[in-house]
Every structure is written in C-alpha cells, then in structure tokens.
Amino acid sequence: MSQNAEKIIDHEMLFREPEYVEMFDNKKKNFEFGFPISKMEEIRDWTKTKEYQDLNFAREGLTVNPAKACQPLGAVFAAVGFAKTLPFVHGSQGCVAYYRSHFSRHFKEPTSCVSSSMTEDAAVFGGLNNMIDGLSNAYNIYKPDMIAVSTTCMAEVIGDDLGSFIRTSKQKGSVPEEYDVPFAHTPAFVGSHITGYDNALKGVLSHFWEGQERKPNESINFIGGFDGNVVGNMPEIRRILNQFDAKYTVVCDPSEVWNTPTDGEFRMYDGGTTKDEVKQALNAKATLSFQGFSTEKTTKYIAEKGQEVVSLYHPMGVAGTDNLLMEIARLTGKPIPESLEKERGRLMDAIADSSSHIHGKKFALYGDPDLMLGMTAFLLELGAEPVHVLSTNGDKDWAEKVQALFDASPFGKGCHVYPKKDLWHMRSLLFTEPVDLLIGNTYGKYLERDCDVPLIRMGFPIFDRHHHHRFPIWGYEGSMRVLVAILDEIFEALDANTIDTAKTDYSYDIIR
Numbered sequence: 001m002s003q004n005a006e007k008i009i010d011h012e013m014l015f016r017e018p019e020y021v022e023m024f025d026n027k028k029k030n031f032e033f034g035f036p037i038s039k040m041e042e043i044r045d046w047t048k049t050k051e052y053q054d055l056n057f058a059r060e061g062l063t064v065n066p067a068k069a070c071q072p073l074g075a076v077f078a079a080v081g082f083a084k085t086l087p088f089v090h091g092s093q094g095c096v097a098y099y100r101s102h103f104s105r106h107f108k109e110p111t112s113c114v115s116s117s118m119t120e121d122a123a124v125f126g127g128l129n130n131m132i133d134g135l136s137n138a139y140n141i142y143k144p145d146m147i148a149v150s151t152t153c154m155a156e157v158i159g160d161d162l163g164s165f166i167r168t169s170k171q172k173g174s175v176p177e178e179y180d181v182p183f184a185h186t187p188a189f190v191g192s193h194i195t196g197y198d199n200a201l202k203g204v205l206s207h208f209w210e211g212q213e214r215k216p217n218e219s220i221n222f223i224g225g226f227d228g229n230v231v232g233n234m235p236e237i238r239r240i241l242n243q244f245d246a247k248y249t250v251v252c253d254p255s256e257v258w259n260t261p262t263d264g265e266f267r268m269y270d271g272g273t274t275k276d277e278v279k280q281a282l283n284a285k286a287t288l289s290f291q292g293f294s295t296e297k298t299t300k301y302i303a304e305k306g307q308e309v310v311s312l313y314h315p316m317g318v319a320g321t322d323n324l325l326m327e328i329a330r331l332t333g334k335p336i337p338e339s340l341e342k343e344r345g346r347l348m349d350a351i352a353d354s355s356s357h358i359h360g361k362k363f364a365l366y367g368d369p370d371l372m373l374g375m376t377a378f379l380l381e382l383g384a385e386p387v388h389v390l391s392t393n394g395d396k397d398w399a400e401k402v403q404a405l406f407d408a409s410p411f412g413k414g415c416h417v418y419p420k421k422d423l424w425h426m427r428s429l430l431f432t433e434p435v436d437l438l439i440g441n442t443y444g445k446y447l448e449r450d451c452d453v454p455l456i457r458m459g460f461p462i463f464d465r466h467h468h469h470r471f472p473i474w475g476y477e478g479s480m481r482v483l484v485a486i487l488d489e490i491f492e493a494l495d496a497n498t499i500d501t502a503k504t505d506y507s508y509d510i511i512r
C-alpha cells in the first residue's frame with residue numbers, strides 16, 4: 001500500500017501511485033465501456049461550436065449546473081442573522097447537512113442548524129410528530145431565544161402547514177405558548193436561495209410586527225440581503241454609518257457568528273439583531289436594502305407598513321457608493337463626512353493608476369442578480385466590457401436593469417444579459433465569444449479549466465480559496481479590494497503569457 005501511517009500522502013499525490021493508476025485504468029475498461037478517447041474528443045470539440053450553442057440555448061425543462069441554491073439555504077442564512085436564534089428546517093436531515101456544510105465551507109466557521117428529521121413515515125403521514133419532538137429537543141438542548149422555522153421540498157410536496165403545526169406543538173408543550181417561533185414556507189422547487197432569504201426575513205418581521213402600532217421615529221433600517229461577503233461587508237457598512245453618526249438598525253446580521261475567534265470558547269450564537277431591535281425596526285423612518293432582488297417581498301411588506309423603502313443593487317464602485325452615501329445623507333439629513341470623500345478620492349486615484357490595464361478588457365460574469373448589477377456597473381465604470389452577464393435566478397425585470405446599464409455606457413455595446421440561464425449556457429458562450437476574464441463563484445473553476453479563461457472568485461460559495469468572505473466588496477474601500485482582485489488576475493494572466501524565455505519574456509516585466 002502506498003498509504004501508511006509512517007508517511008501519510010495527501011490525495012494530491014496519493015492517486016498518482018502505481019496501484020491507483022492501475023485501478024483507474026481498470027475502472028475505465030470495466031465500468032466506462034472503454035469508450036474510445038478519439039470519439040470523446042470529437043464530441044467535446046463539437047460542444048464548443050456555434051451549432052451546439054444554438055441547441056444548448058434551445059433546451060427547455062432541463063438545467064445543467066445552475067448558479068443558484070435552493071430556498072431553505074437562504075432561510076437559514078436569514079435566521080442566523082438574529083441574536084441567539086436557531087434555524088430549524090422542517091424536512092430531512094440530508095438537506096440540513098448540506099446547508100450547514102455549505103456555510104461552514106464558505107465561512108470556515110461552524111453553522112448551527114437543526115432539522116425535524118423527516119423520513120419515509122413522515123412523508124406519508126405528514127411531519128407533525130417530527131415538528132412536536134423537534135421543537136422540544138431544539139428548545140431544551142440548544143436553549144435559543146428564538147427558533148426560526150423553514151421547510152424543505154419534502155415538507156412542501158406533502159403540504160405540511162407550518163402555522164398549524166407550530167400552534168399544535170405549543171399546545172403539546174414543546175415550547176412555551178409565548179415563545180417566538182417565526183416561520184416561512186420555503187419550497188425549494190420555486191425560486192432560489194435569495195427567495196428563501198426573502199421569505200424567512202419577511203416571516204421574522206411579520207411575526208414581531210403584525211398587530212403592532214407603528215410610532216415613526218428618525219431611525220433607519222439597513223438590510224444586507226443574502227451576501228457571501230457579509231462578514232466583511234457588514235462591519236464596513238457600520239463603519240460608514242458610524243461616520244455619519246446615524247441612528248440605525250441592521251436588520252439580520254450574521255457577520256459575527258460567522259467570524260468567531262478561536263479562544264477556547266465555542267459560540268453557538270454571537271451577535272445578530274436582537275428581538276427588541278426587530279420590534280423597534282417597525283418604527284423606523286425608512287429601510288434601505290443593499291440588494292433589491294434579494295429582499296423583494298420583505299421591502300414590499302415594509303413599505304405597506306408605512307416606511308419609505310430604498311433598494312440598491314450591491315453598492316460597488318464610485319457611482320454605486322456615491323448613490324449609497326447620498327441616500328444615507330438624504331434619509332438622515334446629515335452631510336457626507338469629509339473622511340468618506342477622501343476615501344472616494346483614493347478609489348478614483350487607484351482606478352486612474354490602473355485604468356490602462358483594465359480598459360477594454362472583456363469579462364463574463366455570473367451569480368445572484370444584485371451582485372451582477374453592482375459588478376456590471378463597476379466594470380463599465382472601469383472601462384471594461386461585461387460581454388456576458390448571466391444569472392440563473394435573474395428574471396426579465398433584472399435583465400432590463402442590466403440592459404439599461406449597458407445602454408448608458410459606451411462600453412456596454414456588444415454586451416448581452418442572460419436571465420434564467422445556467423453555467424452550461426455560459427460554457428457555450430465562453431467558447432463562441434471568448435473573454436479575457438471570468439467572474440463568479442467557485443463552480444467557475446471548471447469553466448476556467450475547460451475554456452481556458454482566468455476566474456476571479458466573487459459571490460457565494462467560495463470553497464477553494466480561503467478568507468475572501470472576510471473582506472468587504474461594498475463602499476469605496478470594498479471596491480478597492482475588488483479592483484485589486486481584478487488587477488491581480490490580469491497581471492497573473494499577463495505574466496503567464498509572457499513567461500517563455502527568449503520568446504515572449506520581453507514583456508515579463510517587474511513593473512506593471
């Protein structure tokens with residue numbers, strides 16, 4: 001055996017040992033039908049053609065590699081944003097293991113979340129008993145201040161009614177009658193993780209706000225939306241708001257529990273919006289959402305309660321951040337602090353320093369609709385061309401907003417937006433209309449290899465690089481980081497293309 005206790009070989013090198021090479025060969029012969037490599041190459045090359053692209057774009061009723069996750073994942077994200085709150089998913093354990101591992105792999109932190117462990121009997125007879133036992137166990141073992149309930153597709157397919165299940169569970173003594181159990185139905189076969197975030201957040205707000213009288217004050221609510229950079233973005237937003245000396249509440253803030261220190265104490269709960277803050281948020285003068293598409297139902301509900309609602313789409317870049325600061329200034333009646341004006345000047349300076357390298361570069365990007373809007377606006381501002389902008393969970397309304405950005409910029413000519421398309425569509429686009437750089441989450445890694453286009457990691461999830469989530473991408477400072485990430489990849493590609501000694505290395509420069 002190549003592997004032994006004296007010398008542990010990591011999988012990177014282990015599977016190159018002779019016994020594994022032989023095993024892979026046998027697998028190919030015996031289980032993969034020994035299909036000729038030449039035929040596979042012929043078909044693979046055909047999938048790179050325009051003919052194949054037309055067939056690919058004509059497909060209906062089949063999604064291949066969607067750039068989205070299912071609703072309950074977003075509902076768990078929303079629940080984690082409230083103080084001492086345990087996310088509880090009514091459904092099977094496997095789904096919840098997926099949410100926990102997804103968040104833990106991205107944020108490199110444990111993510112607490114329980115399920116009602118529905119199995120075959122619950123699928124046939126309904127999951128009421130699972131809810132009764134599950135709420136009781138969760139309440140007694142993990143001692144949360146609040147349990148936020150959502151559903152998987154299994155519970156939705158059989159039509160379990162969360163409202164009546166929770167009422168019955170309380171009558172049976174699972175949790176006290178007055179205990180807070182906000183809930184939201186989050187059918188996984190509709191929408192995406194941002195729909196689940198939206199439904200769950202609205203569920204928490206309506207749990208505390210329904211039947212309450214609103215007494216308006218001068219405070220402003222801020223809602224971040226489903227955001228892979230929340231650990232970096234939320235402190236950055238608080239830093240900006242504190243410079244305004246604004247009275248504000250961040251509604252749903254998981255940035256602390258996904259950023260706990262290693263100091264010997266496990267914090268199952270840390271930070272987050274408290275129940276009192278949620279109740280008070282009803283009285284705010286206005287609510288600003290950083291991601292309009294991620295909070296569509298929530299912001300509609302808030303507006304119905306009488307608050308002014310402002311929806312942004314990832315405030316990135318100079319104009320995006322200007323817009324955010326002007327809205328904060330307008331809503332609070334306070335001037336934009338000089339310190340932030342200086343930050344703006346520094347970002348402008350950095351853009352001017354690097355403009356010649358980014359100008360005219362072609363990009364393809366995919367991800368959540370709000371991130372795509374913010375990133376497209378920033379790229380156009382930099383003089384880059386976002387040639388392919390794709391979002392699996394973006395709709396017609398989103399596509400019109402992206403098109404409006406293209407139309408307002410000379411660099412938007414020849415750029416196209418693709419709502420409700422997946423990463424297999426993107427693959428076709430990258431072969432028939434190649435670009436210089438790709439922007440998206442970790443799953444773009446396979447496109448990077450397949451289509452030979454460098455990937456700049458942005459969005460959720462980022463599994464194969466560490467700690468990106470710790471840094472902001474919003475505001476002038478966050479945009480500076482995005483700018484550096486883009487430039488690093490441009491320079492890496494330039495170095496790789498000029499590395500041949502005595503052939504191309506006349507441009508393998510120290511100064512860029």
Ligand code: SF4
Nearest residue numbers: 070095098152153188
């Ligand atoms: S799609 Fe359905 S089965 Fe899959 S993880 Fe989501 S809720 Fe579970």
